[in-house]
Amino acid sequence: MVTALFKVVLMGDGSVGKTSLRRTYMGEGFRASYHITIGADFAVKKLKLAGGHDVSIQIWDLAGQEHFKNVRSSFYMGAQGALAVYSTVERSSFENLENWLEECWGNTGRKVPVVVIGNKIDLREQFKDNEAMRQTIVTTEEGQAFADKITASGVHASFLETSAKTGTNVEAAFLELAIKILEAGGMV
Secondary structure, eight states: OOOEEEEEEEEEEOTTTHHHHHHTTTTTOOOOSOOOOOOOEEEEEEEEETTTEEEEEEEEOOOOGGGGGHGGGGTTTTTOEEEEEEEOHHHHHHHOOOOOHHHHHHHHOOOOOOEEEEHHHHHHHHHSSHHHHHOOOHHHHHHHOOOOOOHHTOEEEEEEOOTTTTTTTTHHHHHHHHHHHHTTTTTO
């Protein structure tokens, strides 16, 4: 059986945990220190999906800082899906997701499948105890509503909350995107 190659992009504001998600998924472990991604980084992982589909996921981890926007455009070419990541404790990163989707779809030339990921759920409890910080929390319901809005526009989309630190739903997020790509006709 032929192994399909799915190129996917990890996109979202800087410091939302994209690289940590990729590292955790690849079994490289979590690092608490933050190092910005310059341009893009990538990794490849093979998996077997239900129905016997062998898939290699090529993950392009895109730099989230605004000054890398011109560089990022070329990394979207050929992408078949996207993980749109925000921090559940940084509302501005959630509010920027529409810009990220527009950038992705504009550079890929089509509305590729998306898994919306609310990352850093391990921090949400800590933020609930602080009145000032509580204002920055993005709820599960808000994340789900955003994914539902994307789905209603005809895009294969879904929503998961993750923690790169604890590993919660990290494997599930990448598996879900592979399934969405298959649903959209991504298997060659």
